[in-house]
Amino acid sequence: MKNIFSSIDPKSSKTTSRSQILFWLVVLLFVIVVFSVFLGRYPTPGLISFEKLQSDPLAQKLVLNIRLPRILAALLLGASLAAAGGVFQMIFSNPLVDPGFLGVSQGAAFGAAFCIIFLGGAAWVTQLSAGFFGCLGLVLSYLIARKVRYGGWVLRLVLAGIAVSAFFSAGLGILKYIADPLSQLQEITFWLLGGLWSTTWKKVLTILPVVLVSLFVMWKMRWRLNLLSLGDETAFSLGLAPGRERTILLIAGVAATSAVISVAGMVSWIGLIIPHIARRIFGADSRYMIPASILIGAIFSILCDDLGRVLVSSEIPLGIITSLIGAGIFAYIMITQKVPTQK
Amino acid sequence: MNEALLSFENITYTYPTGKQPVMQNFTLNIEPGTITAILGPNGAGKTTLLHLGLGWLHPSEGQVKLSNKGLHAYSRRELGQMMGLVPQNENTPFDYSLLEYVLLGRTPYLDPLAMPGEEDVAISLQKLEAIGLAELQHRVMPSLSGGERQLVLVARALAQEPRLLFLDEPTSHLDLSNKSRLVKVLRDLQQQGVTIVFTTHEPDVASALATHMVLMRDGHVLQSGTAEEVMTDSSLSELYKLPIHVKELDGKRIVLWDN
Numbered sequence: 001m002k003n004i005f006s007s008i009d010p011k012s013s014k015t016t017s018r019s020q021i022l023f024w025l026v027v028l029l030f031v032i033v034v035f036s037v038f039l040g041r042y043p044t045p046g047l048i049s050f051e052k053l054q055s056d057p058l059a060q061k062l063v064l065n066i067r068l069p070r071i072l073a074a075l076l077l078g079a080s081l082a083a084a085g086g087v088f089q090m091i092f093s094n095p096l097v098d099p100g101f102l103g104v105s106q107g108a109a110f111g112a113a114f115c116i117i118f119l120g121g122a123a124w125v126t127q128l129s130a131g132f133f134g135c136l137g138l139v140l141s142y143l144i145a146r147k148v149r150y151g152g153w154v155l156r157l158v159l160a161g162i163a164v165s166a167f168f169s170a171g172l173g174i175l176k177y178i179a180d181p182l183s184q185l186q187e188i189t190f191w192l193l194g195g196l197w198s199t200t201w202k203k204v205l206t207i208l209p210v211v212l213v214s215l216f217v218m219w220k221m222r223w224r225l226n227l228l229s230l231g232d233e234t235a236f237s238l239g240l241a242p243g244r245e246r247t248i249l250l251i252a253g254v255a256a257t258s259a260v261i262s263v264a265g266m267v268s269w270i271g272l273i274i275p276h277i278a279r280r281i282f283g284a285d286s287r288y289m290i291p292a293s294i295l296i297g298a299i300f301s302i303l304c305d306d307l308g309r310v311l312v313s314s315e316i317p318l319g320i321i322t323s324l325i326g327a328g329i330f331a332y333i334m335i336t337q338k339v340p341t342q343k
Numbered sequence: 344m345n346e347a348l349l350s351f352e353n354i355t356y357t358y359p360t361g362k363q364p365v366m367q368n369f370t371l372n373i374e375p376g377t378i379t380a381i382l383g384p385n386g387a388g389k390t391t392l393l394h395l396g397l398g399w400l401h402p403s404e405g406q407v408k409l410s411n412k413g414l415h416a417y418s419r420r421e422l423g424q425m426m427g428l429v430p431q432n433e434n435t436p437f438d439y440s441l442l443e444y445v446l447l448g449r450t451p452y453l454d455p456l457a458m459p460g461e462e463d464v465a466i467s468l469q470k471l472e473a474i475g476l477a478e479l480q481h482r483v484m485p486s487l488s489g490g491e492r493q494l495v496l497v498a499r500a501l502a503q504e505p506r507l508l509f510l511d512e513p514t515s516h517l518d519l520s521n522k523s524r525l526v527k528v529l530r531d532l533q534q535q536g537v538t539i540v541f542t543t544h545e546p547d548v549a550s551a552l553a554t555h556m557v558l559m560r561d562g563h564v565l566q567s568g569t570a571e572e573v574m575t576d577s578s579l580s581e582l583y584k585l586p587i588h589v590k591e592l593d594g595k596r597i598v599l600w601d602n
């Protein structure tokens with residue numbers, strides 16, 4: 001790749017440099033993970049020293065059993081939401097879409113609350129329930145959009161998504177109303193704020209297979225994803241089975257999203273803004289955009305979680321921090337860059 | 344057995360949302376190595392015809408055959424290697440560079456999960472050069488004019504290296520010099536043995552390029568044959584329901600219309 005580019009156009013070794021940036025993002029992610037392991041409020045805000053970690057058994061326990069799974073969860077959360085957001089934006093040819101727009105997030109939230117109240121709220125059941133209702137949200141949005149007889153496909157999907165999301169929010173309201181205020185309601189409320197304070201190894205390991213497989217599918221199919229962003233007749237003429245391949249990618253996106261949501265609750269904005277940032281640095285080509293979204297999403301999410309647990313002693317829910325920063329970045333992107341949308 | 348590369352046999356097609364068939368008992372043979380222009384008023388079914396030929400739409404009745412075999416006998420990938428499409432326009436909301444966009448045309452030759460390699464990049468660059476846009480290779484698609492975008496779509500179809508190329512109104516956004524460039528590119532392609540089918544609203548372009556012509560109206564073939572047979576005052580006048588004159592000037596046919 002390198003030779004071709006440099007021999008034909010000496011001024012651009014764009015492909016090489018993009019791979020290099022990706023490599024440095026991997027390094028950065030690694031550094032941030034290590035940094036975050038040492039960062040915390042034990043006993044005072046700041047970094048734990050090496051000596052303390054070697055001598056203090058409680059510090060070791062804290063790092064191994066609480067911080068490490070939590071950081072890993074933050075990594076999976078950011079990677080999944082950003083990758084799924086990137087996939088959704090490409091598939092719907094619209095840079096303003098993320099799983100939250102199509103009833104997936106609200107559906108998953110409803111599913112989790114439903115599980116907390118009626119099914120006992122065990123980790124894997126919550127995940128399954130959130131996943132099921134997340135998919136249901138997407139399917140409902142899709143079916144309703146197909147029945148709408150006006151507007152472009154994306155407009156129809158977004159309108160249908162709004163209706164489905166509102167439907168699930170109402171359902172969630174009912175569930176909150178009937179929930180036991182002393183136990184269940186608290187659990188639901190914390191879950192809706194989004195946060196990773198209750199992360200355990202068990203929870204992380206439960207979602208790990210689903211997340212890894214989904215990320216792998218999205219990463220592997222990223223070249224095909226480029227074609228799916230162009231419209232079905234073009235994708236077909238270039239040898240794809242657009243319906244089938246789109247379904248596989250959507251399922252991967254919804255599965256990853258629902259899995260991390262079941263652990264972290266509602267953490268918004270990552271799926272919308274991270275792909276934008278990735279595209280700004282790497283261009284639209286999913287060969288780079290998807291891995292970049294995964295890496296930048298993971299970094300962003302870990303840093304936000306670091307802020308949440310270090311800034312104040314009682315901890316700020318992650319969902320609040322990502323919304324705060326995400327909305328700011330989103331406004332900045334909209335002001336400084338033309339967000340191209342035609343449908 | 345017939346000699347045709349692509350044949351439409353008694354095709355009837357109704358859109359899933361429609362009641363009236365847009366195409367009825369449609370029969371047409373495309374001979375290998377020819378350039379066929381499909382002419383007809385808006386709504387005649389020209390684009391539908393291309394989509395049926397491509398296999399993107401399935402006829403309600405009848406069969407489309409490629410080299411005497413029904414399209415279902417081929418895999419998607421095989422179809423992608425044999426037939427290319429230049430759509431009328433394409434929504435491109437994302438900042439793909441021209442080179443990345445043309446590179447997408449190599450997909451039918453890649454394994455399902457593979458990424459394009461050096462050779463694919465070289466071929467794509469060569470096609471961008473052929474279409475005259477090599478110096479713009481790092482510009483992004485949304486920054487192009489309508490005509491430039493149309494040429495990039497052609498370059499992508501060239502990178503696909505199909506045996507049969509469909510173009511849907513390929514000159515609709517092009518200025519005169521780009522029109523003549525496209526005509527030349529397509530002639531070269533024919534020299535290399537590629538069969539071409541294109542729809543157009545411009546009889547001039549059809550007459551400059553086509554060896555064969557099909558006049559379509561309301562989903563029927565009004566007339567089809569070689570360009571000489573079809574390009575006549577009477578058949579064009581009948582097609583557009585407008586007095587039309589075909590004149591010869593320096594060995595070229597020129598189409599004039601009264602208003």
